[in-house]
Amino acid sequence: MFKIGSNSVGRYIRYIELNRDKVPSFTEYPFNLPAIKSLDTLSFHPKVTFIVGENGTGKSTILESIAVAFGFNAEGGTRNFNFASRATHSDLSQYIKVVKGVKRPRDGFFLRAESFYNFATNVEKLNLNHAYGGRSLHEQSHGESFFAVFQNRFCGESLYILDEPEAALSPSRQMSMITRMHQLIEEGSQFIIATHSPIIMAYPHSLIYQIEEGFEHVTYEKTEHYQVMRAFVNNTQKMLKLLLEDDKDDGV
Incomplete structure (x- = not known):
């Protein structure tokens, strides 16, 4: 597995470690997934880290574990959200150590496509529409509501963990997302993104891990x-x- 020196200076998350000695069995889920089976230490770019790979390799599972270990809700949102529609997340986060940077993020968000509807429902229940552009996320198209979060809720000097953000976005919206990401990165934010989108992963000044048998550092091309x-x-x-x-x- 490719490693960037674990002593490298990151922004908010420098690297993660899997406590392999405590893993019950690497033949059982989620430890039998390619993303987990060979995992030891995984370092992150201070600006953007992409995790890419085929369906079933464990991208979402590893992203979820990082988010939960950092303090986010398993179904998404900021660290203040604690709703749960159904407990389906794995216990991988219990075996993951997140090594943080010197600075603490001002804010953060864990966005995952598969549970976005539940997140939007919780926003409405808590009467927080004003923080997301003033309009109910449920009264917008899936793509519009996704983008409303990027535009209105994201801010600088923050940590963003995004699981397949392209799921609801057209190609032109994905390009707009790159513009928004760049604004936030220039303002001191860090992104960790699992994606299938060749458009989004084209963002420069980033690190790309491709999962096959394990994590491999690759160039965009x-x-x-x-x-x-x-x-x-x-x-x-x-x-x-x-x-x-x-x-x-x-x-x-």
Whole structure:
């Protein structure tokens, strides 16, 4: 596994360690996931760290564990949120040590696509719409409500842990998200993001970990997501022909 020196100076989270000696079994979930099985120490960029990989590799699980170990609610929100619609998160956070930077973040947010509806419901119950642009998140489209959080609730000198933020965003909105991220980074914020989006992960001055058998440090152009998207866009008809012929051969 690639490591950036664990003594490197980070912004709010420098690195994490997995207490491997206390793990009950690496053959059981979540410790059998590729993201966890070979994990020892994982360092983070002071600006942006991306975690990418195929479905099922453990991106969301590792992100959730970092967020919970840092003090965020497992279903998302700021560190002041404590709602739970259903306890489905793993106990991985109990085995993760988060090594923090010298400075404490002014604020922070854990955004996860799969439980955003529950978060929005809690915002409404607590009468906090004013903090998110003054309009109910439920009265906006999924993409609009996501972006309302980025625009209205995020601020500088803060920590943001985002799990697949592209889930509700169009390509143009994803590009707008890059602009917003840059503003916040210039104001001293740190981002840790799990994503499938070649647009979002194109942000420069970042660290990209790709999960296969474990964490591998890669350049943007070496990510599978970028290579697949480039091949499809540059050779759309050829790719479609191959894909549809394969389906035909399978009797679909």
